[in-house]
Amino acid sequence: MEIASKLRCPAVLLLVFLGFNTIDSCSSEKVLLVPPPRGKSHWMALAKVGRALVEKGHLVTVVVSEDIVEKRRTEWPDFQFEAFQDQGIEARLKTLQDNVHSVARILSLYELRDIFVTAFGEFRNYCALLLAHFRVPHIALMRGDPNCLDEKATGVPLPPSYVPSLATDFTDDMSFAQRLQNVLLYTFLPMISRWGASSLYDELVRKYVGEEETIQSVTSRTDLWLYLTDNVLDFPRPIMPNMVQVGGLNVREADPLTEDTETFVQSSGEDGVIVVSFGSMVKTMSKDKREIFAAAFARLRQKVVWRYVGEKPAGLGNNTKLLGWLPQNDLLAHPKTRVFVTHAGLNGVYEALHHGVPMVCLPLFADEPANAARVVARGLGVTLDFSTVTADQLYQAILLVLTNNSYHETAARLSRLHRDQPQSPMERAVWWIEHVIQHGRLPHLRARAVELPWYQYYLLDVAALLLSVCSAVLVTLWCGCSLVCRKCCANGGGKLKSQ
Known part of the structure; x- marks a missing residue:
């Protein structure tokens, strides 16, 4: 989803796994790759993971549009391909991408808005295929989600005091003004982005997954998140056990130059x-x-x-x-x-x-x-x-x-x-993928925060109870003190009158 990344967040790439028939081994399993409709660099990262899985003996199938299936077969003969008619979506996105990015320049906010609206409207048509397979274990390979669905789906708190938004060029050492901007971004950008995603995709989710489901609830069931980040380059931030860093998996040993x-x-x-x-x-x-x-x-x-x-x-x-x-x-x-x-x-x-x-x-x-x-x-x-x-x-x-x-x-x-790592990023990615293949879904690695309603996540029910108890105690003390004062005043007034 290269076009989607114009809001400074790379797009989500999904690996959907089929055929979990074994428990004690993960040899020769079926893996379905669902790449985004556009974005060569994102596709290359996903394809290299697929090639590593082929080398481990797995059968990898890639879903692509009819327009590019022959090209992909020539470039990646180790993969199997399933082609579908995309009604010209691929071609329209390519035209949009070429018009915007063939010449190096900084995009205006209005251009970013138009790209976002146009591109995500096209992406909606790809979503049905993905959602149709969403009941099997699945993995996301990404840097960040432009819809901000992953922030809620992983259940990870992101303190804006030291975790800069990917939509900024801030570091983890922010000034007061930058922290203020970061708080506003973390507050309003997810709200707007999730609302946009809901308006685009919830109808498809209800059609292919369930009447009670939303795009957020479906995303929250992601079994494993492979993030293209690295502790050496990126700033430290909280993560959950099912969030694995694989930044640099695209790097390979050098070939001789021509x-x-x-x-x-x-x-x-x-x-x-x-x-x-x-x-x-x-x-x-x-x-x-x-x-x-x-x-x-x-x-x-x-x-x-x-x-x-x-x-x-x-x-x-x-x-x-x-x-x-x-x-x-x-x-x-x-x-x-x-x-x-x-x-x-x-x-x-x-x-x-x-x-x-x-x-x-x-x-x-x-x-x-x-x-x-x-x-x-x-x-x-x-x-x-x-x-x-x-x-x-x-x-x-x-x-x-x-x-x-x-x-x-x-x-x-x-x-x-x-x-200096015990595994290369690619080896780590493949190990975790095979871990999912062998064991299926990994609920023990997912934070309970994903399933909590918002008022429980923010402990508003607990805060309400504590506030009620404190208020009751304070009211009781106030009433008691007022009653004692009135009694004292009444007794004092009676003595003076008798005197």
């Missing part, structure tokens, strides 16, 4: 290489922006490998190589790579973290400002405003990260921390 690219990289000598990429959706830049970037890169002593499609910038330097497709992970793993200039997409940030490469971030939309804030807070790099950046600012930022040893030392240290 001969042409390797020759170019080696020609950089001791100065090294700068890798530049703004993700799979951004194809090109406006004329003024591409000239700004080209001018900044031309001033560098390093060689630059830039993922770029479109008209060649007039000011492009001889040190810069343009590529329509970038072997990003392989380049970041190369010993000659010095800095990564990025939009701070989640996959790229984790690849840079894994390989120990400091970053210059120019976030555009979705969770990218939040990702960039974490990069800066951890000392992994710097961030710039894409909409106002100048050639000199970009050049100075790259130069700062290149020449300040603290960024490289921090990147190397955090890379060692990120790698």
Whole structure:
């Protein structure tokens, strides 16, 4: 759901498991992958999990629209596919995505609103297929839910005093003004988002699941949450036992570069290489922006490998190589790579973290400002405003990260921390998935908070009782004191009268 993430929250990807016929083993089980209708980076993360499951002997089936099923079969021959007619939804979402994100730019609030309304209206048509299978154990793979359903479904309290919203670029060390904004976001954004989700999906839920069900109640029965987060990069926050961090599962061991690219990289000598990429959706830049970037890169002593499609910038330097497709992970793993200039997409940030490469971030939309804030807070790099950046600012930022040893030392240290785990993120994800396959639903890991009505969750019934008891005691004391005072006054008045 790449379009959905324009509100700075990546979309939910669901794994639905079928055929739990064994108890003592989890060999050769059936796994159904339900990817979002759009979003290459989200699909790649889900597909890599599917491939890991195939390597463990499981049968993986992917549900896709007829428009792209042949392409998916060619790219992923290990999977089985179930195609369905989507009435042109895939094509319309692709057109919307290309119109909005083919050129790198900051979106206005009005554009974000229009994208949200249009995209989620299309997503509604995908929901029926998902809900039809929702009675089997299921797992969510996600960074965050744009509908904020997961916050309530996991039963985790999120203190706004130190847990920044993904819709902001705040860190866990917030000023008073930031904490105020964070409280307002945590209060009103979930209310609005859940209301929108309910209005779109509750009718489908009642049709395919049950008359008494809602999209929130269905989401709350998720058996396992695989979050694309990591303790090294993300800020600490409360979690439940069925919430597992698998940030960085997209990272793999590097493959050799093509001969042409390797020759170019080696020609950089001791100065090294700068890798530049703004993700799979951004194809090109406006004329003024591409000239700004080209001018900044031309001033560098390093060689630059830039993922770029479109008209060649007039000011492009001889040190810069343009590529329509970038072997990003392989380049970041190369010993000659010095800095990564990025939009701070989640996959790229984790690849840079894994390989120990400091970053210059120019976030555009979705969770990218939040990702960039974490990069800066951890000392992994710097961030710039894409909409106002100048050639000199970009050049100075790259130069700062290149020449300040603290960024490289921090990147190397955090890379060692990120790698020093008993399991890789992918191994951990597969282990938990097979744990669900073997044992079915895991109710012992789910918080009871999910099932409590709101007044019990916030202890309003207890507060009401305590308030009633305290009020009764205070009223009793007041009445008793008033009665004693009246008696004393009455007795005193009688004595004076008799005298």
